[in-house]
Amino acid sequence: xxxxxxxxxxxxxxxxxxxxxxxxxxxxxxxxxxxxxxxxxxxxxxxxxxxxxxxxxxxxxxxxxxxxxxxxxxxxxxxxxxxxxxxxxxxxxxxxxxxxxxxxxxxxxxxxxxxxxxxxxxxxxxxxxxxxxxxxxxxxxxxxxxxxxxxxxxxxxxxxxxxxxxxxxxxxxxxxxxxxxxxxxxxxxxxxxxxxxxxxxxxxxxxxxxxxxxxxxxxxxxxxxxxxxxxxxxxxxxxxxxxxxxxxxxxxxxxxxxxxxxxxxxxxxxxxxxxxxxxxxxxxxxxxxxxxxxxxxxxxxxxxxxxxxxxxxxxxxxxxxxxxxxxx
Amino acid sequence: xxxxxxxxxxxxxxxxxxxxxxxxxxxxxxxxxxxxxxxxxxxxxxxxxxxxxxxxxxxxxxxxxxxxxxxxxxxxxxxxxxxxxxxxxxxxxxxxxxxxxxxxxxxxxxxxxxxxxxxxxxxxxxxxxxxxxxxxxxxxxxxxxxxxxxxxxxxxxxxxxxxxxxxxxxxxxxxxxxxxxxxxxxxxxxxxxxxxxxxxxxxxxxxxxxxxxxxxxxxxxxxxxxxxxxxxxxxxxxxxxxxxxxxxxxxxxxxxxxxxxxxxxxxxxxxxxxxx
Numbered sequence: 001x002x003x004x005x006x007x008x009x010x011x012x013x014x015x016x017x018x019x020x021x022x023x024x025x026x027x028x029x030x031x032x033x034x035x036x037x038x039x040x041x042x043x044x045x046x047x048x049x050x051x052x053x054x055x056x057x058x059x060x061x062x063x064x065x066x067x068x069x070x071x072x073x074x075x076x077x078x079x080x081x082x083x084x085x086x087x088x089x090x091x092x093x094x095x096x097x098x099x100x101x102x103x104x105x106x107x108x109x110x111x112x113x114x115x116x117x118x119x120x121x122x123x124x125x126x127x128x129x130x131x132x133x134x135x136x137x138x139x140x141x142x143x144x145x146x147x148x149x150x151x152x153x154x155x156x157x158x159x160x161x162x163x164x165x166x167x168x169x170x171x172x173x174x175x176x177x178x179x180x181x182x183x184x185x186x187x188x189x190x191x192x193x194x195x196x197x198x199x200x201x202x203x204x205x206x207x208x209x210x211x212x213x214x215x216x217x218x219x220x221x222x223x224x225x226x227x228x229x230x231x232x233x234x235x236x237x238x239x240x241x242x243x244x245x246x247x248x249x250x251x252x253x254x255x256x257x258x259x260x261x262x263x264x265x266x267x268x269x270x271x272x273x274x275x276x277x278x279x280x281x282x283x284x285x286x287x288x289x290x291x292x293x294x295x296x297x298x299x300x301x302x303x304x305x306x307x308x309x310x311x312x313x314x315x316x317x318x319x320x321x322x323x324x325x326x327x328x
Numbered sequence: 329x330x331x332x333x334x335x336x337x338x339x340x341x342x343x344x345x346x347x348x349x350x351x352x353x354x355x356x357x358x359x360x361x362x363x364x365x366x367x368x369x370x371x372x373x374x375x376x377x378x379x380x381x382x383x384x385x386x387x388x389x390x391x392x393x394x395x396x397x398x399x400x401x402x403x404x405x406x407x408x409x410x411x412x413x414x415x416x417x418x419x420x421x422x423x424x425x426x427x428x429x430x431x432x433x434x435x436x437x438x439x440x441x442x443x444x445x446x447x448x449x450x451x452x453x454x455x456x457x458x459x460x461x462x463x464x465x466x467x468x469x470x471x472x473x474x475x476x477x478x479x480x481x482x483x484x485x486x487x488x489x490x491x492x493x494x495x496x497x498x499x500x501x502x503x504x505x506x507x508x509x510x511x512x513x514x515x516x517x518x519x520x521x522x523x524x525x526x527x528x529x530x531x532x533x534x535x536x537x538x539x540x541x542x543x544x545x546x547x548x549x550x551x552x553x554x555x556x557x558x559x560x561x562x563x564x565x566x567x568x569x570x571x572x573x574x575x576x577x578x579x580x581x582x583x584x585x586x587x588x589x590x591x592x593x594x595x596x597x598x599x600x601x602x603x604x
Contacts, residue, residue, distance in 0.1 A: 036508060037423050041435065044420035044479055051476030052442050055453035062453065069456070116348050124337030126345075132591060133349040136356060139587040141537035143555040144580045147562045148359050151569065158358065161374040196352070253448035256539045260559060276448045276540075283452045284544055292452050300449040307444050 056300060063294035068287050081294035091295070093270030094278040097183050101274065102251040104187045105194065106244055112191075113198030113243075118228055120199070121206045131203070138196030146260025149189045150176065153261075179271035182262060186272055190257055194250070198243050205239025206232065241314050248310065252303045255280070275299045356580070363574035370569050385574035395578060397550065398557035401467075405542075405553060406535040408471045409478070413531045414524060416475065417482035418490075422512050424483065425490035426498070436487070442480030447473070448540065455544045469545040470553070474538065478531045489523040490516060522593075529590045536583060554579045 063081055065073035085091045120131050137145065152158045153175040160172045175185040209232055217227045255276035262272035267281070279299060283292015362370060363385050364378040389395050424436050454473055455464070463469045493516060501511045517524070539555045546552055552560070558579045562572045 033427065033429070033508075037427055037429055040419040040423045044416040044439075044483075047416060047472060047476045048439065048442060048479050051454065051457075051473045052445050052450065052479075055450040055457055056445060058453040058457065059450065062456070119341065119344055119348070122337060122341065124335060124341060126342075130345045130349050132588065134352050135587070135591065136353050136584065139533060139537075139583050140356070140580050141539070141555050141558075141583060143537075143539050143558050144576055144583075147558060147572065147576050148355050150562075151362075151572065152355060152358065156374070158374040165375065192351075192355075249446060253446045255448055260539075279452065280540070280544075284455065289452070289456070296449050296452050300446065303446050303449065304444055 059293045059296045059300070062290055063297050065290040067290040069289040073290065075290075077290070081291045082298065084291065085295055085298060090268075090270040090273060091275075091278055094273040094275050097272065098252055098254075098274050100183055101187060101190060101254060102248055105190060105247050105251050108187070108191050109195045109198050109247065110240070110244070113195050113202055114240075116195075117199050117202035117206060118232070121203060134199055135196045137193050138200065140193070142193070142256030143260050145189065145193050146257050149192075150261050153185060176262060177266060179266065179269060182266055182272045186258055186261060189261055190251075190254065193257060194247070198247065201239055201243045201246075202236065205236050208239075209235045245307070245310050245314065248306060249303055252306065253299065275302075359573050359580075360577045363570065363577045365570055365573075367568060367570045370573075382570075385570045386578065388571060389575045389578055393561065393575065394549070394552070394557055395554075395575065398552050398554045399582070401551055402536055402553040402555075404467055405470045405474075405538075406532050408467060409474045409535040410528050410532045412471060412475045413478045413482055414528055417479055417486055417527065418512075418517070418520075418524070420479070421483045421486035421490055422516060425487045426493075426508070426516075436483070439480050439483050442477070443484070445477075447477045451540055451544060454541075458545055464545045465548040465551055467551070470535075470538070470542050473541060474531075474535050478534065482527045482531070485527055486520070486523055489520050493519055525590075526593045529593045533583070533586070536586075554582075 062073060064076060064078060066075040066077045066080070067073035116134060120127060120134065155174055155177065159175065163169060163172050173181050176182055213231050213235075214227050217231050222230070253276050254274050258267075258272060258274050258277050259280075266272050267277060273281075275295065276299065279292050279295040282288050282295065286292075361378060364381045364383070365376075366382055366384075369376065369379065420439065424432060424439075458464050458469045458473075463472075497515060498508075498511055501515055506514065537555060538553070539559070542553050542556050543559075546556065549560075558576055561575045565571055
């Protein structure tokens, strides 16, 4: 490219003179700047709008039709698809399962992750290796994890053999086939898969806690527990809330692990459905495209509202913390 | 940075750490080791060790299945996604970081809005759109949506990084006759390598592991990626437990190796996300 004359920065240090030459220079410079802005952002904008925003718009449109996916939709049914969804007990089961996964993930993964992160945040020989091992489930593909646990948890499989060899044969269950148990089994698999993510985030948050603070507390005679409770944890608040947010959104959309681990028959009875598996089953595989898109919109609205509420709640909490913190 | 020498911790710490590590990798080890057994061995004693060790399952998967073709497809899609995310993400983030113009913050907010649009919810209309564009059963059908859904987080991570490059450098470059584009290419990119690696690694791993999108848009088995391959193999040969274990181990090997090399970047990237 050719060099820009003497106008050094876009922030616009005032040009040396006000002669006509400089003025036209500046106009050319502005035009050039806009060309660059448009040239550099357009590709990203096009891809983003086309594949993220436009499909959601189409989902709303399709959801108002009864449509088998061939030709243009013509059979307008208004909000019937939405009414149908909320009348279907299987979809209500899916909502319940999503709720179990959202709450269960927060309640189970949170404390475990916090404990492990505090443990692995201590400086000791071999820490790096332990960290690496703990993160392994998080990088494995969901499909791999699903198939792995499906084989382990199958009737008369490894898990059952393990329980029996420990003398706990009485606890053996039909982990993936019992309609009352399967959702808890899946929650266990999801916990195993995603707790590593919480640990990574918390370790990152912990590394931002200034050492001076914990050392000062130690000099003042605080024990390890007291330091964690009164110095580290409060400083970790924002990280914990970001993790809660990401975990919640992920749990609402969870598909892969559920789809691969649970048997279709069990899913179709509602015992292990989530909104996303229900949507794909009905929309894509049963070709009820209008109905599937209505479920997609419901899933989107629930995630969106949850995200907004959480952010509000988050924001208020953080502001309050800042204010009370200053008052002290 | 280093204050105290790294020491040995108490036995309790090691016991706890070992327990956590064991729970994390026991199933993985089980799958890998199980691949060295025969199906009758596994049926007779589901929790036993190989006796004798057999290589046959791994040999079968590597020579007779579609493993290599699927690994190739996964690689094409993941590399394509990563390169495109980087190219588009850096360009947009650079403008949002270093150009002053009307509407800049609005544009940034517009991109971050994408963080609230879950890919899962958009999958049905996305499929319909790709079908109408005649893009299904092509690598693009997976690459383009993946790029689109990775762009918001990419821009969110990259922007503060690009903003932090000192203005003086840009002024100096301008005096030497380098324009803003030259500055982007010759100075910004080399300086922001760590952030680029982070964003790239995150995009690569997400793409390598993706299942739902390829499941819907790639019905042609010749284009199947590894996650689809693993799923198909396991539902096609349900009685071949040893084969499934071997296939699953081989499929997770690349991710494990990749992670071992890129662990610092992944953790570093999430760290940046937490700070931001």
